[in-house]
Amino acid sequence: MSGILALWNLDGQPIDPRLPQRLTDVVAHRGPDGAGLWVHGAVALGHRMLYSTPESLQEKQPFRDETGNLCLTLDGRVDNRTELRSALEEKGLMLRTGTDAELVLRAYDCWGEDCPKHILGDFAFVIWDGRNRRLFCARDHVGAKPFYYYADGHRFLCGSELRQLLEHPAVRREPNEGMVGEYLACSITSQEETLYRGIFRLPPAHTLTVGPDGFQKKQYWNLDLLREIRYRTDDAYAEHFSHLFREAVRCRLRSHGPIGAELSGGLDSSSVVGMAQSLFRESAAPDYGFETFSLVFPGLDCDESIYIDDVRRLWGITSSSVPPDNPHASAMQQIQQHMDFPDYPNYSMFDPLLVAARDRGIRVSLTGLGGDDWLGGGFPPYTDLLREGHWLTLLREIRQDVGDLGFRSIFKQMLAPLLPRRIHHAYAWAFKRNGVPPWIDAGFARRVHLAERLRERPGERPFKSYVQQDRFLLYRSGEQVHSNEMAERSSSRFGIESRHPFNDRRFMEFAIALPQEQRRRGAHMKFVLRQAMRDLLPETVRQRLTKAEFSHTFAQAFESLGGERLFRRLATATWVNSEQTRGLHRQMAHLYSQNDPGYKALTWPLWMIVGIESWFTRIFNPSSSATESSSYRSYLQNHVMTRQSESTL
Template sequence: MCGILGQISFKNTQQWNIVKFEKSLSLQKHRGPDDKGIYTDDRVILGHRRLSIIDLDSHAKQPMISKCKNFVIVFNGEIYNYQEIKEQLKQKGYSFHTKSDTEVLLNAFIEYGIDAVKQFIGMFAFAIYDKKNAKVYIVRDRLGIKPLYYYQDENNFTFSSEIKSILALNDIERKIDLDAVSSYFSFRYPILDNTFFDGLLSLPPAHYIELTNHSLKIKEYWNVSNQFLEQQNDKGEEFYIKELKKILESSVKYRMISDVPFGSFLSGGVDSSVITAIMAKSSNTPIKTFTIGFEEEGYNEFDFAKMIADRYHTEHREILISGENYIDTMEHLIDYKDAPLSVPNEVPLYLMSKELKKYITVVLSGEGADEIFGGYGRIFRSPYDYERMKHIDEVDWTEQEKEEFCINFIRKYGVMCFQHEVDHFINIYSYTSLKEKKELLDETIDLDGIEKKFIEKFLRYFNELKNESYYNRLMYTFEKIHIVGLLQRVDMTTMATSVEARVPFVDHRVVEFAFTIPLKYKLKWKSEEDKFMSKLLMSDKISEVHDTPKYILKKAYEDMIPTEVLYRKKMGFPVPLNNWFGGHFNEYAKNILLDDKARKRGLYNIKNIKKWLNSDRLGKDHSFAMKIWMLINLELFCRKYFDENHFGSN
């Protein structure tokens, strides 16, 4: 696990500023504190910061040059099945001088070309320079576990694991991307493959860039859409349970391969508990586990985490944080992310990573299970609302039942009907509605025009599965959109402390298999009576009351996880924002959002923000407080990166 940086010249020759490049690379020292390296010729300059995980020997350092001297690689990530690939390559006559997965990746590319990536089980962002053919390939893993940003001008193409290095290396006119601002409030991160910096982009997951002097091509190399066809061949619950356990346990065991100490995040929820249980079963020594929570009552899950820790005899540690600690860390963490924080739990994740670094360097985490197994019941059950309203004139209900259903629908969605599934999807998926954004943001921002771009993106994904059910189109779009933001947060909060996070549920084999499982095994009605009782209810009243989200995963591990953990209501990762901003942090919010800098920013509707800050809802409504929290993050980010020219080029 590392940080990478590279620059490719569009000219035939280039004199590189090595000092400036080294300084830009050093901004990623937290990603790779153990070593650094730079390769340069008249066309490229490649840099690497190393966090040693597999093969700690210095011979495995990067940039790594092939035996034939024609290829150079910089690589961030892990190829977990590198030993198997290595054996294949040995049979083809390749020899190896290190025990690292980097050398295996490089030789696999030499043998198979870009198709080598299809063999990799892992997480990765890498660049390979083919000197002989004057080409550079820049590749990002299938699900977007590892970040990869890029920027180009008329002279050079720059790529990096972190935005700050690109800003430091290039003379970029800093202009905030308004599409990203709107996307942030709706979806918590920029979903259009953009960033908060106009012109600085993110390479989409499962894509690679092929770069020559004359062209730049971006191509997709993996897509999960065809897996849904397998659902038509229902193989039965027992098959899916058996196969899921086989693949998931393989995924966890792969992610336990390490030459440094490892452990797991243990929140007390289903996903981290399953991973911890598999790890414990697969290890001869106690697993190190960590959980975090807040001092406020009801804002930690220590009891449930301890239940799992006790059952599997882990070396367990609890970390408790306060509100003051939270705010100080929040401001600091923006420097690592090069963006506003997306969700409040990024702070506790970072603080936990900071603590666990004292004991381990690799941590396994449970991200991704909700997205692929239907864990967000209120969202994944919501197509049931849409379909019933769409066909309300055709159902055999009394007029009184139809009236009650319509009242419930309007109460939940604020409208009587939706023209298209995508309109319904945006309604349930947007954290901040278009109406609220128009209240909080400056009227000069074309929010309607930006919203059309989001609709176009969602329509593209929906149309890729045009013959599938709305349920499957929704889940597919979640895989395309939601997981990326989630993984970005995990990578940032852990790498900021020089810890490598590994995510077994986002193994592409697990994801592919999950999308072959029919819906009824993911969102399972508790009984026919429960289904009947739900006919007039909305998804938020149905989920976890009349159905079981993530059923197949829970059923598969009933013998390993206590019922109290497995079937309790989903809690998420609560942060007591409304407690704080309704109390002594309210003044903090006002000092930031109502001062002259914010007023002159041209982003906010200060008059309406003032009303929100003085509202009683701030101390009572978490969603209301969350939007104030997001405004604060955006303004703190703008001050650091646009007022102070943070990580500026010089």
């Protein structure tokens, strides 16, 4: 984890070094170990350094090659260092330092704009290519490292956090109402837009070239939907899984100091811990110290202490149990610090855990993030069983789940994927179910064409199964990018680099090609993972069928932030239907007070409303002063009312 910045005055105006220095220092929390700045006429690159690997101790960024024509600023980690170095040396490119920054710059020197295809790991980087007078930007395959950019014809600006861009005097702060609508609808479809007009994110697995001929964006990697893995035995699948998962964990253990791991007691995080311990004991990875950190909830249903303790006893791990604090008070400070949507309560509840890890000298932490994404099943298996005529298996699966889900929910989810898209649209029109929730103001929804935005999906693709389609659409969703950025931001606030073995590119390529019976076998989700971890997990964890649920953190957040008062007078009343919103909160609060699990489905839209309200009032601050109030009224007049008139023409 580091912080990066790039600025190019496209009109050739020389850059005052004080500006990029200030914008780089905005993200000093991402790189407390040093700052670097390179300015060359109209171009500037900035960097904030966090030492997290042995090689990073020798790294100075921005990094220039010996010719002076190429200069790089990198936030990232290269996981295939040995293979990449060998490939470069075969091409006659010798390394001077062997740092990750040099590997990336040499890769660009060797393969040009195709270089990200050869790099495995988490990264976001910018290279100034003086020979061709262009900036080359790239982001890793899942968007583990953030990358935001702004361009207005006079300048190009990019960085690790939104606040860097918003601090530039030429960047105007205006809400992106279309994206606001997606948040309020709990359906973030865009991978590129942000909550600010004119500021974009580079999508995962994409490059962006800025040069004399303009802007060119390319996708350099995608999941292979035609690949299908078929073995004769469960053991063969488990062996392949173990090989890939072992490497995914091993390459993420590269550190110059002690490593932490978030251990929840669930199947995913426990598997990461088990594999890491196995590697340490085999001396397959250097052991600089390893400690787990766990949130515990004494007396609550979501407490997983019994499973956490079983993992600790199996491996004899040094561990810390951390009670949850009130995480919701920090949500508003997060907005002020990052100028973005606040963390979900089930993310910010990890703040005490990250503080404990930081205080123990941890800079690198492993997580189980991604396990649900790539090994999960969900409803689509029903659709595949129905389509393929596996009636007995289908009935067995339905009988197993109907108690928790109900027949209506199962059949709706089972049949919906089989309907042609035009039938979906006709049904929505006939029943006025255009996908826009009732708590969103109808005029606002029309103005931003919200129904059309919510229907947008990646282009038609061939899928082997509906399960595969479900996983692919998750990968291509804006929600996935948003969640990955939120997870990264949560840990970066505390100077910790989180690493996610389940998001390894090689592992994802394997998981998307798995047959359904390796994802789910009877009541056992993630069947292949359970098989592969037979010797590395306690049986209580490996055979566990339950999963902790944290919807109560959302309900508690509303009360902590003011309860009903939150929804009495909304500054975002031009975006939401205030009466519907208050009714939604009353219903949620009543169900929660009665211990009715129906409250859970209502917490999500309410938090999106609260998050947007909090973001809007703190960034645009419509009522704190006469000047700001006037500015807010001007915004409404120039953007909202104008668009209302246009929509009636």
